[in-house]
Amino acid sequence: MTTVAVTPADLDAAAASDVSLRRFLHGLPGVDQVGAEARAGMLATRSIKRGAKLWALDMALRMTDLTTLEGADTPGKVRALCSKAMRPDAVDPEVPSVAAVCVYPDLVPTAVESLAGSGVRVASVATSFPSGRASRAVRLADVAEAVSAGAHEVDMVIDRGAFLAGRYAQVLSDVVAVKEQCGNAHLKVILETGELRTLDNVRRAAWLSMVGGADFIKTSTGKVAPASTPAVVLVMLEAVRDYAEATDSLVGVKAAGGIRTAKDAIRYLVLVNETAGQRWLTPDLFRFGASSLVNDLLMQRTKQRTGSYSGPDYFTVD
Amino acid sequence: MAEQRIPPSGSEAIGRIPPSGSEAVGRIPVAKTYKLFIGGTFPRSESGRSYAATRRNGDFLANAAQASRKDVRDAVVAARKAQPGWAAATAYNRGQVLYRVAEMMELRRPQFVGEVAAADGLDIETAVHVVDETVDRWVWYAGWADKIAQVAGSSNPVAGPYFNFTVPEPTGVVAVIAPQDSSLLGLVSVIAPAIVSGNAVVVVAAQERPLAAITLAEALATSDVPGGVVNILTGVTAELAPVLAAHMDVNAIDLAGAPGEMVPALERSAADNVKRVVRPDGTDWAASPTPDRMLALVEAKTVWHPVGI
Numbered sequence: 163m164t165t166v167a168v169t170p171a172d173l174d175a176a177a178a179s180d181v182s183l184r185r186f187l188h189g190l191p192g193v194d195q196v197g198a199e200a201r202a203g204m205l206a207t208r209s210i211k212r213g214a215k216l217w218a219l220d221m222a223l224r225m226t227d228l229t230t231l232e233g234a235d236t237p238g239k240v241r242a243l244c245s246k247a248m249r250p251d252a253v254d255p256e257v258p259s260v261a262a263v264c265v266y267p268d269l270v271p272t273a274v275e276s277l278a279g280s281g282v283r284v285a286s287v288a289t290s291f292p293s294g295r296a297s298r299a300v301r302l303a304d305v306a307e308a309v310s311a312g313a314h315e316v317d318m319v320i321d322r323g324a325f326l327a328g329r330y331a332q333v334l335s336d337v338v339a340v341k342e343q344c345g346n347a348h349l350k351v352i353l354e355t356g357e358l359r360t361l362d363n364v365r366r367a368a369w370l371s372m373v374g375g376a377d378f379i380k381t382s383t384g385k386v387a388p389a390s391t392p393a394v395v396l397v398m399l400e401a402v403r404d405y406a407e408a409t410d411s412l413v414g415v416k417a418a419g420g421i422r423t424a425k426d427a428i429r430y431l432v433l434v435n436e437t438a439g440q441r442w443l444t445p446d447l448f449r450f451g452a453s454s455l456v457n458d459l460l461m462q463r464t465k466q467r468t469g470s471y472s473g474p475d476y477f478t479v480d
Numbered sequence: 481m482a483e484q485r486i487p488p489s490g491s492e493a494i495g496r497i498p499p500s501g502s503e504a505v506g507r508i509p510v511a512k513t514y515k516l517f518i519g520g521t522f523p524r525s526e527s528g529r530s531y532a533a534t535r536r537n538g539d540f541l542a543n544a545a546q547a548s549r550k551d552v553r554d555a556v557v558a559a560r561k562a563q564p565g566w567a568a569a570t571a572y573n574r575g576q577v578l579y580r581v582a583e584m585m586e587l588r589r590p591q592f593v594g595e596v597a598a599a600d601g602l603d604i605e606t607a608v609h610v611v612d613e614t615v616d617r618w619v620w621y622a623g624w625a626d627k628i629a630q631v632a633g634s635s636n637p638v639a640g641p642y643f644n645f646t647v648p649e650p651t652g653v654v655a656v657i658a659p660q661d662s663s664l665l666g667l668v669s670v671i672a673p674a675i676v677s678g679n680a681v682v683v684v685a686a687q688e689r690p691l692a693a694i695t696l697a698e699a700l701a702t703s704d705v706p707g708g709v710v711n712i713l714t715g716v717t718a719e720l721a722p723v724l725a726a727h728m729d730v731n732a733i734d735l736a737g738a739p740g741e742m743v744p745a746l747e748r749s750a751a752d753n754v755k756r757v758v759r760p761d762g763t764d765w766a767a768s769p770t771p772d773r774m775l776a777l778v779e780a781k782t783v784w785h786p787v788g789i
Contacts, residue, residue, distance in 0.1 A: 470752070471553050473560070473729025 166190055166369075166404040173373050173408065180331035187330060187369060193361035193397055202392035205436055206429045212466070215428065219463050220258055222427040222455075223250060225445045227285055227416065229264040229453050230480070231292075231384065237272040240265055244276035246478055251460050254467075260456065261445040262315060266291070267308040274312035285315035285350070289340060292354075292383035294319035298339065305343045315348040316340070317380060320367065322357045330370060337374025350378035350416055355394045356386040364394055368401035372413050380416035384451065389419025392433060399437040402447075412441070418451025424462040427455060453480055514544045514690065516551060516714065517697035519558030520707015525715070526550045533691050536601030544690040547715035549723040552682065555711035556729055559653045559680035562708025567650045567678030575625030577704045578676060582618045584699040589615070591695055592664060599663040599689035610766075614665045617769060621672035624774060628677050632775055636782070643785040648778035650678035651756055652731035655724035657717060659737040659765060663689035666765040667696065670736050673773035675709055682711045682730070684721060686737060690714035718742060725749040732756035732777055736763070 176186030210218060228247045230239060244263055251257040262283040263273050273284045286308035290296035296304075305316055318340045324332045341349050351371035355364050371379050379398055381390040395417050402413045415438070417430055427450060434442050442448050457477045464472040514533070515522040527548035533541045566574070585592070589611050597607035632648040654674045659666030663686050674681045685693030697712045713720060721738055724730055726749040733750050735743055738760060750757050758776050
C-alpha cells in the first residue's frame with residue numbers, strides 16, 4: 163500500500179489557504195479501491211487461535227465505546243448502560259470495563275454521575291450530530307455544553323456538504339474551532355465515510371481532520387449506511403500511520419456503526435495490527451463505536467470459558 | 481396401491497432417471513453435491529470436511545458434508561432468528577405451508593425412493609411404500625397445525641370471577657437427533673411434530689444415511705417454510721449431539737437417534753439450561769404416529785382473565 167511522505171512544514175503550508183489545502187489534499191496518492199478491498203478481505207480470513215482470541219475478545223471489550231444515540235434515550239437507559247460499561251458481565255467480575263460511554267450532550271451529566279471514579283470515560287456526540295447542519299455558533303455551543311457537563315471526549319461531525327463541494331478550508335476551520343472549544347477533552351472527528359463516496363475522499367478527509375488537530379478520526383455516525391467497512395478503516399489506519407511518520411503525533415481511529423459480532427471486531431484488530439502496527443492496539447488509539455457488539459463479545463468469552471455456546475437470554479437487553 | 485405411484489423404472493442410482501439417448505454417446509453425468517441446510521441456504525461445512533455415504537452393502541453413494549460445532553452454532557443462530565416469525569404465523573398458515581412441503585416431496589418421490597432404497601437397503605417396492613408413507617405422514621402432521629390448540633389447550637374451572645385458559649405455545653429452538661435406522665420416514669417423524677406448533681429445529685441427520693435428509697431440505701427450500709425454521713446438519717452424531725445438548729440457546733432436545741451410551745451424558749448437559757428432553761423410547765417409525773411428539777414440544781401457558789372486563 164502507498165505510503166504518503168510529507169513533512170510538518172508541508173502540513174503548515176497546506177493549511178495556509180483554500181488553494182494550498184486543495185493542492186495538498188488532491189496531491190495525496192489515489193487509493194486503489196480494488197486493492198484496498200482485496201487486502202482488507204484477505205486479512206479478514208486470517209485464523210485467530212484460542213489464546214490470541216481470548217486476548218482479542220478482552221481487548222475489543224476494552225476498546226468499545228458503548229453507545230446509545232436514539233431519540234428515545236432516557237436518563238434511566240443511560241444509567242443502565244453505564245452499569246453495563248463498568249461491569250459488562252454481571253456474573254463475571256474479571257471481564258474488563260469498556261473504554262467509554264457515548265451519549266448525546268444533554269445526557270452527559272447523567273453519565274458522568276453514574277461513571278464517577280470508575281475509569282470509564284464519557285464521550286458525547288456534539289456539533290448538531292448526526293447531520294451537523296447548524297450554524298457554527300450553535301455547533302460550538304453544543305460542544306461547550308458537553309464539555310462543561312464533564313465529557314472527556316467529544317465526537318464532532320464534519321460538514322460533508324462543504325467537503326464534497328471542495329470548500330476544504332471551511333471544514334478545516336470548523337475542526338480547529340471545535341478543537342479549541344474542547345479544551346482538554348479529546349476530539350474525535352467523524353468523517354461519515356458513507357457519504358464521502360470514494361476512498362480517495364476518505365483519505366483526504368482523514369488528513370484534513372488530522373491537520374485540524376483531531377485526536378481521533380472516526381468512520382461514521384452510525385446513522386448512514388454503509389457505516390464502517392474494513393476497506394475504509396484500512397485507508398484511515400494508513401492515514402494515521404503516515405501522519406505519525408510525518409509529525410510524530412499519534413492519532414487514533416474509531417470504527418463505528420455496523421460492527422455487531424465478535425468475529426467482525428477481531429477482523430478489525432487484525433487490520434489495525436497489520437496496517438498501523440501494534441502501537442495502535444490500545445484503547446487510547448483504537449475504538450469501536452457499538453452497542454450490540456458487547457453482548458456478542460461476552461457470549462464468545464463465555465463460550466471460551468465454559469466450552470458451551472451461550473445465548474442472548476443470558477445477557478442484558480440494551 | 482403403491483404400484484400405481486411407482487417412479488420411473490430401474491432408478492438404481494439415487495434419484496436419477498434412466499440414461500437418456502445422449503448418455504449413450506458419452507455424456508458426463510452431473511453429480512449432486514450434498515451440502516448442509518442452514519438458514520434456508522445450502523452451505524458446505526465451515527470445516528471444509530466431507531465423508532462418504534454408502535449403500536447398506538458398503539458401496540460408495542456420494543460425499544456428504546461433515547458438519548462441525550461451528551456449523552451447529554450457525555444453525556442455532558439461524559433457528560433462533562426464524563422461530564418468532566414462524567410461531568407468529570397463524571396456525572392455519574403454518575398448516576398450509578406444511579401441506580405445500582408435502583406437495584414438493586411428492587414431486588421428488590423418484591429421488592427419495594432411490595435414496596431410501598440405497599441407504600436403508602430396501603428393494604424398490606418397499607422403498608416406494610416408505611416414501612408414500614412419509615409424504616402421508618407429513619400431510620397428517622400438517623393437518624394438526626390448527627388443531628393442537630384445541631387438543632392441548634383448555635378452559636379451566638377456577639374458584640373466582642375469572643376465565644382461566646391454558647394454551648400451548650412452542651418451546652422455541654429444538655435440537656433433534658434424527659433416528660439412525662430410518663433415513664426418511666424416521667426423519668420426517670421427528671421434524672414435522674416439532675415445527676407444526678411453531679418451533680424451529682436444528683436436525684442432525686442419521687450419520688450413515690444422510691442423503692435423504694438433504695433432499696428433504698431441497699423440498700423445504702422450494703416450499704414456503706421460512707429460512708431457518710428447519711436446519712439440517714449431516715455428520716458425526718457423537719461430535720454434534722454434545723454441542724447441541726450443551727448449547728445454552730437451545731430450548732429442547734429430541735434424542736430419538738442418540739446412541740444409547742451417549743444419552744446419560746447428553747441429558748446431563750441438557751440440564752444446564754433446563755432443556756426439555758425427549759428421551760429415546762424405541763418408537764417404531766413405521767407404525768402410525770400419535771400426537772405425543774407434538775405435545776412433548778409445546779409449553780402450557782395459563783392466563784387468568786377477570787370476568788366482565
